[in-house]
Each structure stands twice: as C-alpha cells, then as structure tokens.
Amino acid sequence: MLLNYLNIAVRNLLKSKLHTAINVLGLSLGIASVFLITLYIRHELSYDRFHAGAENLYRIAWVNNNPQTRTPHPMAQALVSDFPEVESAVSLTPLWAAGLTRATHAFRNPQRAERYDERNILAVDTTFFDVFDFPLVRGDAKTALKSINGLLISESMAKKYFGDEDPMGKQLMVDSDTYMVEVVGVFKDVPENAHFHFDFLVSYLREKSLDEDNEYYSWADFGHFNYLKLRPGTDAKALEARLMAWSKKYIDWSEESLRYYATNNLGFKLQPVTDIHLHSRLRWELEPNGNIEYVYILAIAALLTLVIACVNFMNLSTARSAERAKEIGVRKTLGAYKGQLSVQFLAESVVLALIAIAVSVLFIEVSLPFFNHTTGLSFQLQYGKHLIVLVALGTGIGIVAGVYPALYLSGIRPSLVLKGRQAQSPAGAGMRKTLVVFQFSISMVLISSAVIIFNQLEFLRNKNLGFGKEEAIVIPLKNENNTGDFQTLQTELLKINGVSAVSGTTNIPGMQFNQNSISAVDRPEDDIDVSEAYVDYDFLQALDIKLAQGRFFLRENPSDKSGAFVLNETAARQLYPEGSPLGRELVWDRDGHVSRGTIIGIVQDFHFQSLHEPIRPLLLSLGRKNFNFVVIRTSLQDLDAKLAAVEKAYRQYEPMFAFEFSFLEDHLNRQYASEIRTGNIMAAFSVIAIFIACIGLFGMSMLTFQHRVKEVSVRKVLGATALNLLVLLLGNFTRLIVIAVVVATPFAWWTMDRWLDNFSYQVSISPLVFLIAGLALVVISWITLSYFTVRASKLNPAETLKNE
Structure with a gap:
C-alpha cells in the first residue's frame, strides 16, 4: 500500500514539472539556509563544553563599578585549601x-x-x-x-x-x-x-x-x-556569597568597602565557563567573545527562512486545488476515503521534501566555502551524521507542510466538483492570502533588519573618533627590552618621504588598556579608575589628537619625564568636577607603585576603545622605552616604497624579529568582527528569504493566471487595455504586500532597537528604512509577476473563448 502511494506521488510530481521544480527550489534553499545557520549556532553554543565536568567549571571575576576578569594570583590555590567543595x-x-x-x-x-x-x-x-x-x-x-x-x-x-x-x-x-x-x-x-x-x-x-x-x-x-x-x-551561588567575607583573610578590606560591595551586590563572582563566550562582557577578556543576542537573531532568521519555504509549499499545493479537483472527485466517487486521500497527498509532500533535501545538499556543498570565509570557521558536511539529520528534517517538513494541503484537498466534495461548481473555496483563497502576507512580512523583517545592521556598521566605520584613523600605520615592537635606540628608529622613519609624524606608545586605540586609579592630592578618598598609556612627545601628531587645554609633553621640559601627566576630558571632569585641573597635582597608584605629578594638559575626548563602550577616563604619561607600538602618520602614495623603507629602518632596530605592520583603520574595524559577521550572514539570508518568497509568488501568479485566462479574455473582448489588465493582475498581490509591510514594520523596529542597545553610540532608526524596504519588496514582486502580466496582455481572446 505504501509503495503504491509513493508510486502515485512520484507520477503526480512528474506530471507537473514546473510546479514541482518551483517547490523543490524553494524548499531546498530554505533547508540549506537553515542547515548552515544551525551549524553556526551549534558552534556558538558549544563553547567550552568539551571539558570533562564542564558544568562544574567557573571563572572568578571581580565585579566592581568597572567589572573585570582578573583577580589575584594566590586566590585559586587558597580556595582549594579553604573550601572542600x-x-x-x-x-x-x-x-x-x-x-x-x-x-x-x-x-x-x-x-x-x-x-x-x-x-x-x-x-x-x-x-x-x-x-x-x-x-x-x-x-x-x-x-x-x-x-x-x-x-x-x-x-x-x-x-x-x-x-x-x-x-x-x-x-x-x-x-x-x-x-x-x-x-x-x-x-x-x-x-x-x-x-x-x-x-x-x-x-x-x-x-x-x-x-x-x-x-x-x-x-x-x-x-x-x-x-x-x-x-x-x-551550590555555586552559595559559595559565591561567601567569597567576599572569606577574602578578608587575605586582603585588607575596610568595613566600609565590604558594606558597599554587599549593598550593591559587588565583589568576587563565579562565572560558568560555558557561559563566558556568549554572556561575558567584562574588561580584559582573554579573547573577544560572541554575543547571545546575535545567536538569537540568526536563530530567528533561520526559523523564518524555513517558515517562508514551508508557506510556499502550502500555498502552491492549495492553489492547485482547481487542477486536482476532478481527480479527487473521481477518486472519491470510486470509493476512496478522505483518510486515504490525505495519506496520498502527505506522501507527495514527503517525496517532494526528500527531493528538496537532495538538492539542498548540493547547495550546502557549494555554499560552505563562502560561509566558512564569512564566519571565520571551518565547517564541513559530515555525510554520515548530517545526512540522517537532513533526511529527518525533510520528512518532518514534508509532513508538517503537507498536513493543511492534504486536509484541504481531501475535503473537496465530489458532487460539486463533477458539476464544475467547486474549484477553490473562499476559505482556501483567504488562507492563501494570509500566508502570502505572513511570508512577505518575514521578508520585510529580514530585509529591514539587514539594512539597519549595515547602517550601524557604516556608522561605526565612519564616525569621527576624535583622532585620525586614516593614513596611520602601526608597527608592533616585539623586543620588550627595546635593546635598540627608539629615538634612532624614530629619526630614520621621519627621513622617509611623506612621513609627517612618528610616535612610540604602549597602547593604540582599539586594544585593551591597562587600568589603575588616580586621585587628587587634596582628595585621596575620591579616586577614579583610569585607563593608562605611556607615550612619547609626538603622540598627538601621530594620531592627530586635539589638545583641549594646556600643553603636551615637550622635549625641552626635563621635568615632563617624571612629574607630568595629561588627561582626557572625561578624566578631568571626574577628577575635578568643580573646575580646570591644569597645574594641580594627582596621585597615580599603579598596583601599589605610587607616582605623584602635575596635570599639564587636557586632550579632547577620543574613542580609544570600541563604540560599544562610552569614553572612559584616560591618563597619558611620558615613556622612554618599552613601547609596544610605533604609529607612523604618512600619506599612502607610493605605499610599497614607503613600507620597504620602514622595514629597512625597523630591521636595524629589531633585527631578531619579523617585520609586521597594519593600518590603524583595519585594526579598529576588527573590533566589530562579530557585528560584521552577523550582518553579512543576515544580508545573505535576507536575499535568500526574499528569493524564496518570490519563487512562491511566481508559482502563485502562474496558477492565478491559469485560473483567470477566460476572465482576462472576456475583459479584452469588452475593451480592457493593457494598463487595465496590469492593474487587475498586480493589484491584489500589491495590496497583500503592502499589508505585509505594515504588519512587519513595528516588530522589525522593536527588534533592531534592542540590538542597537549593544552600542553606546548608534544610528537612529529612520522610518525611511522601512519605506525603502517596503518599496523594494513591491518592486521585486512586480518584477516577479511581470512575466504572467505580459502574457495576459498578449492573449488572443478568440483562441481562449472559441470553445465557450
């Protein structure tokens, strides 16, 4: 019996080759898209779960007003000694x-x-x-x-x-x-x-x-x-609650500090290791982490893409009811039960889905190199394990997507069909319209989200950061002892044609900065946390940073070498909220090494870390050695010749290490690798989702055209122009797409507003985004429908109506 159902299913699918091809193409693209995104999501969720007993692994974090990952070295073994758990x-x-x-x-x-x-x-x-x-x-x-x-x-x-x-x-x-x-x-x-x-x-x-x-x-x-x-x-939470009181055994906390930490739920915290990659946003992470919200976004995109493919299938199957009606009527007249017909249609659905699985494997293999390049990972299709999953997925999709068409088609009444009085019920037509609206609502959400992500990335790339990121080359200095003479290297680099400034620094924008505390001499209790960097005299010129007040370090001022500091505007405001700090003294506590000096200048605030974070206080001190980077400001004309000259000078300074360089702008863009990756994936799958929706729209318009051939012919006989027919055939679909745009816009707006909350600096969501996305959908749908619209306008009524 089952074999008979399968034989009939294959025969029916081959009978309607174009309809079958449209369904297979839509389903296979949807399945391939979902499979690829699922590979990425599973990878993101699998971080650190390969450790034996991973559920019992924790990292100790120090959570104060500026939460961080680092804690004292002796703490680990002290915990083993003092806590049997x-x-x-x-x-x-x-x-x-x-x-x-x-x-x-x-x-x-x-x-x-x-x-x-x-x-x-x-x-x-x-x-x-x-x-x-x-x-x-x-x-x-x-x-x-x-x-x-x-x-x-x-x-x-x-x-x-x-x-x-x-x-x-x-x-x-x-x-x-x-x-x-x-x-x-x-x-x-x-x-x-x-x-x-x-x-x-x-x-x-x-x-x-x-x-x-x-x-x-x-x-x-x-x-x-x-x-x-x-x-x-x-109980990790119970252990965590005891850590601050226990730490007093080793750290000389004041009672006031302990009360403050307890009141504000601060102090030592335990982070599950398996949560770090997607949930931790602390300072000094060992490596850049992912973001659970991006996983949610991609999971929703995958689900919606699959839904679009399934909706296509249901729509096209029910839209063929007029073609299948007489077949169903005859089968019922000959004694077929509704259940038998339902199984028959489900069999067709499953066979079609399994064919789509086979085609999707081809799409996956072709897409994997591009997908691996986009994600920076190395996924492979494992035929043993993955094919079982794909076949199960295809069977499930075939059953789920085929249930409604099977019930709908098997419910057709033979008495009406054989009299030519039932082709499509109003309820069925209404359901198809609802599914079209739903389908294009999903497309609207995906395309508008991709546009907003792209706009935010462009904003991040183009925002004025308060320094000159263009025309700046960065060279890492790898010899921490700096046995060479940095001033000699600087002099040699400045001889290169087109080089306008050269500076040494321990840190460059876009990387982690060390952090300690500073306080005003007359108010030692009001200390603030500052990021810090050692720089040389030409730091401002090399990075094109503007001075707001005072002066920068000067070679002719010997006192600048040990007793002078420059702050950014944020640090100046926090340290001296009542007025200018110029000429006043501060105390800089570097892990117990205390320095005292005078504030000689204030630089304008600049974004020395990513735009995920607000500008933090920054202290600059004059360094003389142990620089980690050289920043070279130069025109980019004749770049190869300049780089050759730079390498020659570098090899005299550090002959033991390989020469490396990067552009500061590229270095800064790497801060947003996760956003760029998510944006690229979203853009790709938005295009796929729209393409799948348009495949379905093409199939729907094909069947609609077939059903309305006689109506169009009669209208032409009665004098309808090509424009009249265009409005007739495009009008209904256009209304559905406009409804889809209206329905999808609030959800897309809300979703992207939440995503933008990840950034301290962000674009505003313009209504124009949704207007353009909506117009794009309308235009794409018109292009999709144009083939059958043109065919309708060229119909010869005499041929169509000659048998009427």
Missing part, C-alpha cells in the same frame, strides 16, 4: 609586555635557521590539566608543568619547529638565543570552540623564579585569570 583550581595569564599587550617571543630550533615570532603563550599553575581538558599527546600531565625550564607546545607548533621528529626532550632557543627551553609535553591543538587559545604553556614556577618578590604574584595585584572546578553537586 573546590576540587581543583588554576591561575593563568598570558605573558604581558608593558601596557597589557601580549608579549612577543622569538623561538628557534637550534638545528635550523628559521626564527618565528609567537604571542599565544600562557603561564599556568601546575594544576592546569586538573581543571581543563586539553589532552596531552606526549608527556605527563601530572609532572610536565613542574619543570622550571620546561615548555609545552601544541601539535601544530611541534610540526612547525620539528617536522616529523619527536619533539620530546628537544630544545628551543628563545629571543636572542640567550637561553633555551626544553619541550616536556605536546598537547592537541586547542579547539575552535574554546574561549581562550594558546600554542605554548610555561609554568608559573619559571616566571616566579625570575622575580620571586614581584608583587604581581601577591594578593595586592588583580592581574590573573583564576578558574575553579567544583565538586559535583556544589
């Missing part, structure tokens, strides 16, 4: 250069000449592998990190430095070949879905042995990343 803990940190910039170290295999610059280096406790599940392929996880001169490397790094040789026990030369480290372990490459990545691990034992008395490893320095593994069944 803490199974294990680890403290870790990247190796930093000045200004909270990741340090670069050069590694070389002594048997080879090639030297490589590396930044993905972590210092970790010996308990690292007790907390995290990063499997070792060589070495002993229990002992590897107890070696002071040991180094653990990833499989990729083992291949890079040693080829096919066994790296265990072999050595690598570091920096200027002044010391060597021994490879004591090899770990699998860190998965893409980890919230931090690394290629090298060194033990804190080594770092501490280099400077045992450094306060960086004390309770006074909030500069490390601490993670806990709790015993199963532990």
Whole structure:
C-alpha cells in the first residue's frame, strides 16, 4: 500500500514539472539556509563544553563599578585549601609586555635557521590539566608543568619547529638565543570552540623564579585569570556569597568597602565557563567573545527562512486545488476515503521534501566555502551524521507542510466538483492570502533588519573618533627590552618621504588598556579608575589628537619625564568636577607603585576603545622605552616604497624579529568582527528569504493566471487595455504586500532597537528604512509577476473563448 502511494506521488510530481521544480527550489534553499545557520549556532553554543565536568567549571571575576576578569594570583590555590567543595583550581595569564599587550617571543630550533615570532603563550599553575581538558599527546600531565625550564607546545607548533621528529626532550632557543627551553609535553591543538587559545604553556614556577618578590604574584595585584572546578553537586551561588567575607583573610578590606560591595551586590563572582563566550562582557577578556543576542537573531532568521519555504509549499499545493479537483472527485466517487486521500497527498509532500533535501545538499556543498570565509570557521558536511539529520528534517517538513494541503484537498466534495461548481473555496483563497502576507512580512523583517545592521556598521566605520584613523600605520615592537635606540628608529622613519609624524606608545586605540586609579592630592578618598598609556612627545601628531587645554609633553621640559601627566576630558571632569585641573597635582597608584605629578594638559575626548563602550577616563604619561607600538602618520602614495623603507629602518632596530605592520583603520574595524559577521550572514539570508518568497509568488501568479485566462479574455473582448489588465493582475498581490509591510514594520523596529542597545553610540532608526524596504519588496514582486502580466496582455481572446 505504501509503495503504491509513493508510486502515485512520484507520477503526480512528474506530471507537473514546473510546479514541482518551483517547490523543490524553494524548499531546498530554505533547508540549506537553515542547515548552515544551525551549524553556526551549534558552534556558538558549544563553547567550552568539551571539558570533562564542564558544568562544574567557573571563572572568578571581580565585579566592581568597572567589572573585570582578573583577580589575584594566590586566590585559586587558597580556595582549594579553604573550601572542600573546590576540587581543583588554576591561575593563568598570558605573558604581558608593558601596557597589557601580549608579549612577543622569538623561538628557534637550534638545528635550523628559521626564527618565528609567537604571542599565544600562557603561564599556568601546575594544576592546569586538573581543571581543563586539553589532552596531552606526549608527556605527563601530572609532572610536565613542574619543570622550571620546561615548555609545552601544541601539535601544530611541534610540526612547525620539528617536522616529523619527536619533539620530546628537544630544545628551543628563545629571543636572542640567550637561553633555551626544553619541550616536556605536546598537547592537541586547542579547539575552535574554546574561549581562550594558546600554542605554548610555561609554568608559573619559571616566571616566579625570575622575580620571586614581584608583587604581581601577591594578593595586592588583580592581574590573573583564576578558574575553579567544583565538586559535583556544589551550590555555586552559595559559595559565591561567601567569597567576599572569606577574602578578608587575605586582603585588607575596610568595613566600609565590604558594606558597599554587599549593598550593591559587588565583589568576587563565579562565572560558568560555558557561559563566558556568549554572556561575558567584562574588561580584559582573554579573547573577544560572541554575543547571545546575535545567536538569537540568526536563530530567528533561520526559523523564518524555513517558515517562508514551508508557506510556499502550502500555498502552491492549495492553489492547485482547481487542477486536482476532478481527480479527487473521481477518486472519491470510486470509493476512496478522505483518510486515504490525505495519506496520498502527505506522501507527495514527503517525496517532494526528500527531493528538496537532495538538492539542498548540493547547495550546502557549494555554499560552505563562502560561509566558512564569512564566519571565520571551518565547517564541513559530515555525510554520515548530517545526512540522517537532513533526511529527518525533510520528512518532518514534508509532513508538517503537507498536513493543511492534504486536509484541504481531501475535503473537496465530489458532487460539486463533477458539476464544475467547486474549484477553490473562499476559505482556501483567504488562507492563501494570509500566508502570502505572513511570508512577505518575514521578508520585510529580514530585509529591514539587514539594512539597519549595515547602517550601524557604516556608522561605526565612519564616525569621527576624535583622532585620525586614516593614513596611520602601526608597527608592533616585539623586543620588550627595546635593546635598540627608539629615538634612532624614530629619526630614520621621519627621513622617509611623506612621513609627517612618528610616535612610540604602549597602547593604540582599539586594544585593551591597562587600568589603575588616580586621585587628587587634596582628595585621596575620591579616586577614579583610569585607563593608562605611556607615550612619547609626538603622540598627538601621530594620531592627530586635539589638545583641549594646556600643553603636551615637550622635549625641552626635563621635568615632563617624571612629574607630568595629561588627561582626557572625561578624566578631568571626574577628577575635578568643580573646575580646570591644569597645574594641580594627582596621585597615580599603579598596583601599589605610587607616582605623584602635575596635570599639564587636557586632550579632547577620543574613542580609544570600541563604540560599544562610552569614553572612559584616560591618563597619558611620558615613556622612554618599552613601547609596544610605533604609529607612523604618512600619506599612502607610493605605499610599497614607503613600507620597504620602514622595514629597512625597523630591521636595524629589531633585527631578531619579523617585520609586521597594519593600518590603524583595519585594526579598529576588527573590533566589530562579530557585528560584521552577523550582518553579512543576515544580508545573505535576507536575499535568500526574499528569493524564496518570490519563487512562491511566481508559482502563485502562474496558477492565478491559469485560473483567470477566460476572465482576462472576456475583459479584452469588452475593451480592457493593457494598463487595465496590469492593474487587475498586480493589484491584489500589491495590496497583500503592502499589508505585509505594515504588519512587519513595528516588530522589525522593536527588534533592531534592542540590538542597537549593544552600542553606546548608534544610528537612529529612520522610518525611511522601512519605506525603502517596503518599496523594494513591491518592486521585486512586480518584477516577479511581470512575466504572467505580459502574457495576459498578449492573449488572443478568440483562441481562449472559441470553445465557450
């Protein structure tokens, strides 16, 4: 019986080839789109879930008025000692250069000449592998990190430095070949879905042995990343509530501070590791995180795209009722039951959906390279696992989308059909109109959302940031000891034709800045948190930053080297709300190292961090060495020649490291990689959704034209012009699309308004966006309908009506 249903289903589908092709194309595009977005969403939701006992892993965050990820180094092991519910803990940190910039170290295999610059280096406790599940392929996880001169490397790094040789026990030369480290372990490459990545691990034992008395490893320095593994069944919230009172054992909190933190629900907090990637927005994240709202947006886009494809199917199936009516009438007259007919139509629906699955696999394979490029990931179609999912999805879609057409068609009354009195019921026509409105409402939401996302990205790219991001080249200085003479490098760079300014700095806009506190000398209790950077005399010229008051650092003023500070306008307002701070003294507390100096200038506020955040207080101090970057302001004409000259000067300054450069503008745009990725995906799938809707509209207009051939012929006989026929045939569909635009606009407006709340600086949502999107939908629909409209205007009434 089932085989018979399938045979009839295939025969009916082949009988209406164009109708079948339209349905298959729409469904396959919808399924391919949903599959790709689902791959991305599953990846985003899978972060850090590969760890054994991932549900018991937590990061300790310090949540005050300026929440951050970093806490004191001794905290991890103290928690293990003092709380039996803490199974294990680890403290870790990247190796930093000045200004909270990741340090670069050069590694070389002594048997080879090639030297490589590396930044993905972590210092970790010996308990690292007790907390995290990063499997070792060589070495002993229990002992590897107890070696002071040991180094653990990833499989990729083992291949890079040693080829096919066994790296265990072999050595690598570091920096200027002044010391060597021994490879004591090899770990699998860190998965893409980890919230931090690394290629090298060194033990804190080594770092501490280099400077045992450094306060960086004390309770006074909030500069490390601490993670806990709790015993199963532990109440993390209950443990969190005890942390502040417990920490008084190690940190000299005042009672006033403890009361303030308790009243405002501040202090040490536990973040589930599996939530960090999508939910954490703290300062000094190890890597840029994702955003759960973007996942929701893409999930909704995927669902709506699939709904459009299913609506197409239902619309086209019910619209064919006139063609199938006599067939159904005859079958019922010959004794077919309604249930049998319903199963028959469901079988057709499932067969068509399975054909669409096969076509969607082709679309997926073709689209994956583009999709991987857009997301920056490396998805692959796994035929074993994914095909089972796709077949199940296709069967489900076939059943769900086929239920209404099956019930509708099987309910046709044969007595009326065989007399030619029932082709399409008013209720069925009304349902199809409702589905068309729903379909184009979804398209309206997607296209207007994509336009607003694009507008916001353009706003981010083009907003005046308060400094000159164009014509600025950034070169990282990798030797933290700066054995070269920076002034010599600066002088050589200024000799290059077209270079107008050169500055050294520890930090550049768009990256993380170190943060400490400052206070007015006469009001030490009113301290404020400031971001900080060491710069040289030409910083303002190199970045084209404007001075608001006072002056900047001057070479002819020796006192500027140790006792002068420049603030931005925000810091000046917060520190001295009552008046100008020029000439007044402040105290700068850098993790217990206190400096005192005079405020000599105020620079205009500029956006030194992303536009997700408001402008924060900033302090600039004169640096003389340990710069992390050189900023070169230059015209971009003859760029290749300029870069060659810059590289030549750089190699004299840092001969050991490879030359790298970037444009400041490109560096700033990378802050919005997540938004750009989401915008690109939304734009692509908006186009697909509109295309699917138009495929359905084309099919609907084809069937409508077939049903109204005689009506159009009669109107032509009675004198209707081509314009009259155009209005007749386009009018109904145009009204439906206008209704769809009106219905969708409030929802799209609300959704995008929520998305824009992620930014401190944002575009306003203009009604023009929805007007243009609506007009675009109308025009696209007219183009889609134009083929049958032109055919109708060219009908020969004599041919159509000759048998009437």
